[in-house]
Amino acid sequence: MTQPDQQPIISISHIAKVYEMGDEQVHALRDVSLTIGANEYIALMGPSGSGKSTLMNMLGCLDTPSSGTYLFNGENVSDLNDDELAEIRNREIGFVFQTFNLLPRATALQNVELPLVYAGIAKAKRIEMAEQSLTHVGLDDRMDHKPNELSGGQRQRVAIARALVTNPSIILADEPTGNLDSKTGQDIMNLFNELWRAGNTVILVTHEEDIARHAHRIVRMRDGLIESDEANTKPLT
Amino acid sequence: MIKWSEIGESFRIATNALRTNLLRSVLTTSGVVVGVVLVVVMGWTINGLDAIWDETISIIGKDMIYVDKWNWSGGGNWRKTETRKDITLEQAQALVARMETSELAIPLARQWGGSVSYGNKSIRCGIYGTTFEYAFTPAGVTEFGRYFNEVEQRQADNVVVIGYGIAKAIFPDGDALDKQIKIHGIPFRIIGVVEKRGFLFMDFIDNQAFIPLFAFRSAFGFFDRSFSIGIKAGSVKLLDIVRDEAIGHMRQIRNVHPTEEEDFSINETEAFDDQVRNIRIGIWTVGIGLTILAFIVGSIGIMNIMYVSVTERTREIGIRKAIGAKRFSILSQFLIESALLCLTGAFIAFPISQGLIAGIYWTARAGFDLEFLSVVSPLIQIDLLLIAIAVSVAVGLLAGLLPAFKASRLAPVEALRYE
Ligand SMILES: Nc1ncnc2c1ncn2[C@@H]1O[C@H](COP(=O)(O)OP(=O)(O)O)[C@@H](O)[C@H]1O
Numbered sequence A: 001m002t003q004p005d006q007q008p009i010i011s012i013s014h015i016a017k018v019y020e021m022g023d024e025q026v027h028a029l030r031d032v033s034l035t036i037g038a039n040e041y042i043a044l045m046g047p048s049g050s051g052k053s054t055l056m057n058m059l060g061c062l063d064t065p066s067s068g069t070y071l072f073n074g075e076n077v078s079d080l081n082d083d084e085l086a087e088i089r090n091r092e093i094g095f096v097f098q099t100f101n102l103l104p105r106a107t108a109l110q111n112v113e114l115p116l117v118y119a120g121i122a123k124a125k126r127i128e129m130a131e132q133s134l135t136h137v138g139l140d141d142r143m144d145h146k147p148n149e150l151s152g153g154q155r156q157r158v159a160i161a162r163a164l165v166t167n168p169s170i171i172l173a174d175e176p177t178g179n180l181d182s183k184t185g186q187d188i189m190n191l192f193n194e195l196w197r198a199g200n201t202v203i204l205v206t207h208e209e210d211i212a213r214h215a216h217r218i219v220r221m222r223d224g225l226i227e228s229d230e231a232n233t234k235p236l237t
Numbered sequence B: 001m002i003k004w005s006e007i008g009e010s011f012r013i014a015t016n017a018l019r020t021n022l023l024r025s026v027l028t029t030s031g032v033v034v035g036v037v038l039v040v041v042m043g044w045t046i047n048g049l050d051a052i053w054d055e056t057i058s059i060i061g062k063d064m065i066y067v068d069k070w071n072w073s074g075g076g077n078w079r080k081t082e083t084r085k086d087i088t089l090e091q092a093q094a095l096v097a098r099m100e101t102s103e104l105a106i107p108l109a110r111q112w113g114g115s116v117s118y119g120n121k122s123i124r125c126g127i128y129g130t131t132f133e134y135a136f137t138p139a140g141v142t143e144f145g146r147y148f149n150e151v152e153q154r155q156a157d158n159v160v161v162i163g164y165g166i167a168k169a170i171f172p173d174g175d176a177l178d179k180q181i182k183i184h185g186i187p188f189r190i191i192g193v194v195e196k197r198g199f200l201f202m203d204f205i206d207n208q209a210f211i212p213l214f215a216f217r218s219a220f221g222f223f224d225r226s227f228s229i230g231i232k233a234g235s236v237k238l239l240d241i242v243r244d245e246a247i248g249h250m251r252q253i254r255n256v257h258p259t260e261e262e263d264f265s266i267n268e269t270e271a272f273d274d275q276v277r278n279i280r281i282g283i284w285t286v287g288i289g290l291t292i293l294a295f296i297v298g299s300i301g302i303m304n305i306m307y308v309s310v311t312e313r314t315r316e317i318g319i320r321k322a323i324g325a326k327r328f329s330i331l332s333q334f335l336i337e338s339a340l341l342c343l344t345g346a347f348i349a350f351p352i353s354q355g356l357i358a359g360i361y362w363t364a365r366a367g368f369d370l371e372f373l374s375v376v377s378p379l380i381q382i383d384l385l386l387i388a389i390a391v392s393v394a395v396g397l398l399a400g401l402l403p404a405f406k407a408s409r410l411a412p413v414e415a416l417r418y419e
């Protein structure tokens, strides 16, 4: 477990998230504090409904907390408006989802290009960067395929290439192997290991011990609270 | 700050979206199609009317002034006009003699509600007594035969030049020349037929017959008659000068005191502009009303389908937002889609409008024998196409505004959870 002296990328303290469901209030996160530094490899674990995805959305600036503070690279996220959050997501965060979340009518290359489109990068440069990213995840021969022409593992690789293409500060993966068979899941995990070794910061949400064992730090959640936060002394990396 | 990469992406998304739902898109645009057809057909009609009007005016003569007791446009106080003294032949001849700046000045005697007859056929028409110089006005161009000459005029021969309308009614086979027709019971020999001049409501100018001034006196007499003077300026530029000169002479001739207003009227083709303006306004009011209605119905349809499109693509919006699309990116994506949708409508409407216009044109031309349509083009003018394109894009942007706004404000997490 690395705890670098430099400023942490993520620092949240006493974060809570409450969803209103009619008259009922759902406390998805109750009081969560967490600090994450550069080039960490963290697994967020916990049973279904414990608030993992909610926390990950918060960390990825997709959602804002009901209370508590969130500093991203020292900047208070609560002060930012929708467009500023979009810009942080675009530049600093790479998302990988359980359901891939690719645009079905766009090719692999176009999907990977998309974050660069919103970053305002010119077409030629965009294609070059997207090709590089796809090559990196081993899909140099599948660039013009649409998602429905790719296997699950290949789709997740496209998603990872898309997450990587802007060279973000952190990669957030919510159950990235949840829709894959175990062999393919293993391949994807190897890819994450590789990304970590290359210097990326990786946050992995999972409820499977086998997957979590790859990480160097394991944060366990229950009922919207952090139950434990421990180093994994024997990572499978 | 506009990122062109985003706009390009928006176009790509929009064309893709339209292509995948081609049938639905085409059906949705029907309101816009109707609106554009109306705009184009209305515009074409007004343009055509203008062209016909222009032609009519130039045939009557844009540089012609008619000094008359009566005011053609019916303007001014009719009662006051009625109390004016008649313009006598002497006054008319005095003005003709004094005019210097004009190309031509001709005295005219007019018999309203006259008629000419041939055998058992008879037609009501205006009869004019004038000089041979009338041949040099725009009204004097003959299709067959010739105008009467100076000798015939001086001898007050019983010769007549008839208008196109009269010739057509009485001699449909086109054999009017040298026939003897009766005017007020007196036989006149037809020596010429004036070419067709009247369009639309100006048809009456084809129902006129011209005879030498003193032949007119034999037929109708000069007693209790107000003469008028036709003055040809020579060019539209000279109109002001010629008009001023004519007014000056006429005031003197009629002894109008400098502080009094004129006791005669100056008539020009402008007098008819009011009538054309009214027709135009009529077309516009009806046309604009229908068009607005069609576009309202159309934009409700477009708005509806755009809401459907936003809902269908909620997840896509979530994905785009997750990877960094800002509100404006999403907004522009849907605005461009709805503008393109309407533009598609416009392009569907163009061939329909063209077909309709060609149909109207040829029906009017062949079916109703409206040959004056030859000055109108049966093709849609380019500027009409551009206006229609602009209007349909504007309607698209307007109709897409609310759905696009809704899309741009979706919360990313909610959008991603949408199934
Ligand atoms: N948008 C939402 N509206 C209402 N309740 C929600 C929403 N998102 C999550 N929840 C609730 O918050 C709790 C935590 O959910 P989540 O973070 O998705 O759990 P996990 O990812 O650990 O399975 C659950 O009880 C879930 O039903």
Ligand SMILES: [Mg+2]
Pocket: A052, A053, A054
């Ligand atoms: Mg979850």
